[in-house]
Amino acid sequence: MAARRVTGPEIERLIQLLARLPGLGPRSARRAALQLVKKKELLLIPLAEAMATAAAKVTTCRTCGNVDTADPCFVCTDPRRDGSVIVVVEDVADLWALERAGAVDCRYHVLGGTLSALDGVGPDDLAIAGLVARAAGPEVKEIILAVNATVDGQTTAHYVTDQLAGLPLKVSRLAHGVPVGGELDYLDEGTLTAAIRSRQPF
């Protein structure tokens, strides 16, 4: 059966754009659009304004690659943070995750992805040169590679380590092991082996 025009072009465009958001498919985008137009005062107008504000103000930090309303970003300008440690992450989402956890209180560097031969991502596509330049600064003492524990993530970590080899730095990586709250029965062999190898005195 041919698709029929169910709503006006304005709502159809809203649905199409919403469907591009991660976590929303075509069906849930339609539900979201309907919710928006039904709650015009409460949801649609505030969200349109919040998006316009974000579009006008949000920028990428040229120092670390974080997304913020200021450049340099609030992490790079925070004087209470330990400037001697730089945590290297693949994506801004990873930076946000570490910040939410309050895991570290230092600076970050967002690579913008991982090296990937399959996807044609080479070293020049990532913010590696910028990292090496920052790492050469006199105050930097340690680089923590907080990349994902995937093949591409680990390849990238090795490449970054090679690039930093000439500098008088400690380069570390995240520990592998059992996730807090995790059950051994559900974990893969690689994680279990890593957890045994890196066992700690109790």
Added chain:
Amino acid sequence: MAARRVTGPEIERLIQLLARLPGLGPRSARRAALQLVKKKELLLIPLAEAMATAAAKVTTCRTCGNVDTADPCFVCTDPRRDGSVIVVVEDVADLWALERAGAVDCRYHVLGGTLSALDGVGPDDLAIAGLVARAAGPEVKEIILAVNATVDGQTTAHYVTDQLAGLPLKVSRLAHGVPVGGELDYLDEGTLTAAIRSRQPF
């Protein structure tokens, strides 16, 4: 651990508003917001504009309750539709679903919910008076009650039927039966009994 400021207030507000959309929780709202600010030109700005346009143009049809950019809406003004049949639905989403299916080619009436003693929804909270007024029009011959097959939906259908009792109309409801593509093994007893009772010559 105390929650830390991970991003600026503009992005936090965007995340909070996105989390109110159906289908997006706090975590996926954060992912969506990040995607938006990363794809500013491609996604954030067009979506902000589409929402502003929708907010300015979208309205509710005073005749049938549909959501459209015109009042009366495109369904009510379409001259090719059969004006002798009105399909009564609970929600605009149901109208959209029937239109997508191309199931009917007539007019609609959106009740705006169902009668519900628990939620304190009475007849005056629904567009029932408007339906009775429309049904009294000389061209109307049939009312199809396309409400959900829930207890509240069926209660509402009975109430609406009572209100329409004085008018020279055919009042019908959707057929109960096995969903197309459905497997008997997974269906409840009520549906199976209804499907047997309403069996058709093969």
